[in-house]
Amino acid sequence: MPSEKLFGRYDDLVRLLLGFALTGFLGTYLAQSYTTRQANLNAASKIFADQSEMMGNRYFAMNQITNAIEDNRTTPGTVSSDEIKVRWKEYRSVLLKWNSSRGYNREMIKLYFGVELWNEEREIHYLFRSWGQALEMESRQERSIDLVCLDKEVDRLMSKIHSLQSKMAASIQAGEVGRARKQSKMPTDKAPSAVCLTSIKNL
Numbered sequence: 001m002p003s004e005k006l007f008g009r010y011d012d013l014v015r016l017l018l019g020f021a022l023t024g025f026l027g028t029y030l031a032q033s034y035t036t037r038q039a040n041l042n043a044a045s046k047i048f049a050d051q052s053e054m055m056g057n058r059y060f061a062m063n064q065i066t067n068a069i070e071d072n073r074t075t076p077g078t079v080s081s082d083e084i085k086v087r088w089k090e091y092r093s094v095l096l097k098w099n100s101s102r103g104y105n106r107e108m109i110k111l112y113f114g115v116e117l118w119n120e121e122r123e124i125h126y127l128f129r130s131w132g133q134a135l136e137m138e139s140r141q142e143r144s145i146d147l148v149c150l151d152k153e154v155d156r157l158m159s160k161i162h163s164l165q166s167k168m169a170a171s172i173q174a175g176e177v178g179r180a181r182k183q184s185k186m187p188t189d190k191a192p193s194a195v196c197l198t199s200i201k202n203l
Contacts, residue, residue, distance in 0.1 A: 040178030044112045048168045051105055051121070055161050058098055058128055061091040065135055066154075070147060088139070095132070113171055114181045120164045127157040133195045149196035 064087045068079040102125065110118035131153065137144040171177050 037175060040112065040180070041172060041175065044172050044177035047105065047108045047112055048165070048172060051109065051168070052165055054098055054101060054105065055124065057094045059161070061087070061094040062128070062131055062135065065091055066150070069138055069145065073143070073147070112177045112181060113168055114184055116182070116184045117164060117167055120160065120167070124157065124160050124164060127153060127160060130195045131157070134197060137197055144197055146196045146198050153196055
């Protein structure tokens with residue numbers, strides 16, 4: 001006896017239609033998943049680029065002022081007061097952009113990269129802030145900054161920046177961004193970085 005077909009005389013047609021339907025559904029699902037993944041990767045790449053630019057610009061502007069301080073301590077008058085004013089003006093402009101953009105960028109890091117990198121960004125912010133406080137003190141009273149201490153703190157800052165950038169890039173490369181980001185517990189707050197000042201300002 002011939003084998004009994006599940007859908008009787010229309011078995012072949014029904015199976016063909018089901019095949020088309022399943023193929024269409026799977027194709028639509030895969031296409032949507034790919035589109036979502038690409039959108040997440042594009043957004044994460046922009047966040048990475050924006051954050052890298054912000055950190056680079058702030059480091060450069062602050063380092064320009066620090067270099068002037070170091071040069072003038074070694075040889076007074078190496079960098080003119082007018083040039084120092086120009087460098088401070090450039091730094092103020094960069095700082096304004098940092099402060100106005102940071103809140104948004106920080107939440108985007110948390111959303112696309114997770115709380116671990118969100119916390120690393122905060123540590124970087126604290127290091128930048130402490131550096132800036134030291135520079136502000138120096139602008140009001142010469143030789144306020146402990147340059148040996150500051151060099152160590154700046155080295156620590158650069159290490160933190162490199163770590164953040166490397167982890168963000170690795171997450172993008174692995175596709176672990178957006179909903180696919182790594183999940184981790186909310187970290188414990190860490191104390192702000194030290195402000196490198198001489199005993200003149202610590203009295």
